[in-house]
Amino acid sequence: MEDRSMTTKKLYTVIIFSENTVGLLNQITIIFTRRQLNIETLSVSPSALPGIHKFTITTFADEDMIDKVVKQIDKRVDILKAYYNTDEDLVFQEIALYKLSTELFIKMGTVEELIRKYNARILEMNETCVVLEKSGHYEETQALFRELSETIGVLQFIRSGRVAITKSRVERLSDMLAEMERKLERRRNGNPING
Amino acid sequence: MITGSEALLRALIDEGVDTIFGYPGGQAIPIYDSLYDYRDKLRHILVRHEQGATHAAQGYARVSGKVGVTLVTSGPGATNTITGIADAMIDSTPIVVIAGQVPSPLLGTDAFQEIDVIGITQPITKWAYQIRKPEEIAWAVSRAFYIASTGRPGPVVLDFAKDAQVGMVDYQYKKVDYIRSYQPEPDIKPERIRDAAALINAAQKPFCLVGQGVILGEAEEEMKAFLQKNDIPAGCTTLGLSALPSDFPLNKGMLGMHGNVGPNRKTNECDVLIAVGMRFDDRVTGDLATYAKQAKIIHLDIDNSEIGKNVPVDVKVLGDAKQTLPMITSLLEKRKRPEWNAEFDPDAAEEYTKVIEKELYPTSGYLKMGEVIRQVSEATDNDAVLVTDVGQNQMMAVRYFKHKQTRSVVTSGGLGTMGFGLPAAIGAKVGAPERTVCFFTGDGGLQMTLQELGTIMQEKLDVKIILLNNNFLGMVRQWQELFFHKRYSATEMENPDFVQIAKAYGIASREVQRRDELADAIREMVSHKGPYLLVADVEEEGTVYPMTPAGATVTTILMGDE
Missing domain, CATH: 3.30.70.260 (ACT domain)
Incomplete structure (x- = not known):
């Protein structure tokens, strides 16, 4: 990137x-x-x-x-x-998953501190790996990745695309759809209409 | 129950289709088999190459206002249509291209003559859809015609899998006239209408740019009324030609790189510029940084993405020009602007002396392209359909051929497709059989789709072909002369005997070299019943002037006297 x-x-x-x-x-x-x-x-x-x-x-x-x-x-x-x-108009989030070694996770005491600091959570833990999840802005998920990499090491890392909603009242689409329905209703005069 | 192939033909007929330009092949045989039973309702014109089928459909659509239809097979049949589809996209021409496709279980297996038609055509179509089930046919065909013909028109591709062709279906016509996600006629904002009218009423020097949108929107009368009420001079884009008659007093000529001097100069002198159904193509604007900077700009268009795309706009009038123009006209003051209109006269006089007179009325030397075009135009009462190829023949023809009625110019504007002309002329003749069709071409472009002479022969189409033969790829040669130190790289052509070629196709033909033979040859061509090839051996190094070099300011105009 x-x-x-x-x-x-x-x-x-x-x-x-x-x-x-x-x-x-x-x-x-x-x-x-x-x-x-x-x-x-x-x-x-x-x-x-x-x-x-x-x-x-x-x-x-x-x-x-x-x-x-x-x-x-x-x-x-x-x-x-x-x-x-732009970002100012939106509430947005990305989600990231981090795979760590179980052995190192247990051996090193620092990870708990990172989980707390970053408000991450453990999704899965087995003999070989621990999977952490963290949602947030790019900078936040990236910061955790950096710290984990520098300490315990990250076996696998994946981040989702952004999801976002506007800060305004409703999805603008619903207004638009309602207006289109009204227009269609006005226009409709017994003709069959297929989209 | 009927087969999918028959359902396709019934759906076409229900959409008002009576003509198809096509070429059969393996994955279209079931459709062609059904077509055998519908020969009385659907005229199929067998072209000689699928590219010709799309250009013919374009020519048909442009003169008739109806949707042109092309039918081809899969694989190479479909890929050969690409140039025509792209041409129709950029020139807003409504065509529906139906391509056979391998049976759906074979899709994605690299089957014989399988190609990803949808993937290839998505960037150059309004809509591309793969029909995999016979039940989809009625819906898909009607939707295709609705999309192709409404809003800003354009091409639609239907990729028709063979199993859907042979499957059985209970066909019922379903007219599609509404698509939730597609609003072809945007709502008109009354405040924008008022803003536009106020700007024009306050203007001292308004100037109007007339584009093809006026023709596509059938708003020619509305356009004239608008111009006349406020006495606004106008220039036409190449594709906008014939929206106004050539002799309409407010029609000051053509815009653009090889347009008339007055309209180009006045673009940078007017105080309000009103663009109607045109898209500020770089061949019209030249350098955008110096284009009409002094003017307030009003842009009327049906396509929201065109407004502000190239030129910043002061008043954006989104909507169908057939509606928005009269709304603005009703708010315009009746005005006479004799001084402003007279300001075009010196430019016209200068252009006449420096360029036009020499081109149209030469007295010595080789034949000039312009004089041939002028004489053909006059011999057909300035009322023929003009079809052109691309290059010098095109620019000369659109400059000097005259028009009395709309839909009289068929030319490849945006894509600039050499080889467009001959098949487009076929389509134009089929679409307007009562009109004389004059097709001007060059020796380069004619040979790109020369095989369509076979279509003309078989269909006995009365197309008048005028070959302006200079044994050069003339427009490239012109650029080489003006901008590349006359290094004529790959532009000289050794040509066949075109008269012999015409004869081989049973097409009457005559070659002229001398000025004193020209009028007689044109008379012979015009009075001849049936197709005719007139080979005019013109000056080899003729040049199209005026010319605004690519990327130069619109007022930088070369006239050959530099």
């Missing part, structure tokens, strides 16, 4: 709501690829609204570029809504 302090660009979080159809991820990623934008993190899951998927993508860009990228994404037929935010 590139050193984040080196870039003059800003980290943007792109949030996309889409229909759950095959090939959508490709449609989205080619829009980044065409502009040589590197995706830092990516997370996809069903949203609160049935049948609608939510993508959370982070990328370093300038605002002019991210604005154009989001418009291009929003234009795709199966995308319901795409927008971008």
Whole structure:
């Protein structure tokens, strides 16, 4: 991963709501690829609204570029809504898992202190390994990784993509969907309508 | 119950299709077998290469306003359509390309003639969908036509697996006219309409850029009314040509690299610039850093992603121009702007003296491209459909061919596809059989899709082909002359006897070299019933002027007198 302090660009979080159809991820990623934008993190899951998927993508860009990228994404037929935010507008989280040696874990007394300090927790412990979990911002999960690496050593490490919600009242999508339903209702005059 | 193949044809017919441009192959044989029973309802035009099928569908769509349809087989059949799909995407042309695909159990196995059509076409389509079950056909076809033809139009690909072609289905037409995630007609914001009208009413020197969106939105009359009410001069983009008649008084000519001097210069002199259904392509703007900096910019477009993409906009009018234009017009003051409009006259006079007169009315030397185009335009009452290839022939033709009605120009604008012209002319003739179709091409572009002469022969299509033969890849040669010290790298062409080639296809043909033969040859071509190839041997090192070099300020205009 590139050193984040080196870039003059800003980290943007792109949030996309889409229909759950095959090939959508490709449609989205080619829009980044065409502009040589590197995706830092990516997370996809069903949203609160049935049948609608939510993508959370982070990328370093300038605002002019991210604005154009989001418009291009929003234009795709199966995308319901795409927008971008900076960290100030969001509550966001990443989750990280750390695999440690059980033998060293028991031998060294320092890990308990780290678990407390970082508010991490133990998910699994067996004869060979201990798995810690820590959720937080990138800097937080990274700090624990660094400290563990320098002391006990980390056998395996994995971090999820960012998940984020806006600090505003509701998901903007629900307003949009309601408005579309109203429009459809007005337009509907006995014609069968299939999406 | 009917087969999936028959369901496809029934769905096409239900969408109003009566013409298909195609080429059969292994994974499309069931569809072609069904087509045998529907020959009376669906005219299939057998092209000679699948690229030609997409360009023909484009030509058909551009002149008729209907969705063009292409039918091909899997693998190479599908990959050969890519250039046409990409061309349709960037030029907003509604086409539906149906490609056969290997049976779904074989997908992903590198089966014979299997290719990832969806993966390849996603970046260059509005929508690409793989039909794996016959039950999906009715929905997918109707959705394809809805997406291709609404909003900003564009290409759709249907990748049709063979097991879905042969499977049985109880077909019922299902019209798709709503997609939750797709809003082709954005809501119009009344405050933006008022802002736009206020800016124009306060303007001293408003100037309007007319793009293809006016034609696609069928807003030609609304455009004229808008311009006339406030006496606003206008320039057309290449694809916007014929939205306004050539002799419409407020039509000041073409924009862009080889456009007219007045419209390009006035872009940087106007105080309000109104762009309608155009996308500020670099061939129109030149250097963006110096483009229309003095002007307030109003942009009307149906595609939100185009507004502000290249040029910062002061008033963003999102919506269908057919609706937004009259809304703005209703708020405009009736004005006359004789002084401002007269400011275009000196530019036009300068261009006439330095460029046009020499090009259109030469008295000595070899034939000029411009004079051939002018004479063909006049011989067809300035009312033919103009189809061009790409390069010098294209820029000369769009400069000098005249138009009386809309949808009269078929040319590859955004992609600049050499080889586009001949198959597009086929599509144009099929789409507008009552109109004369004049296709101008060069010796390079004609030979890229030359095999489509076979299609013209078989379908007996009355296409007038005018080859401006200079034995060069002329536009590249022009750049080499102007910017690369006349180092003619790989641009000289040794050409066949084109008259003999036409004869081999049973197409009437004549070659002219001398000015005193030209009018007679054109008369012969125009009065000839059926296709005709006129080979005009033009000046080898002819140059298209005026020219704004790539990346230069829009007012940097070379006129050949430097």
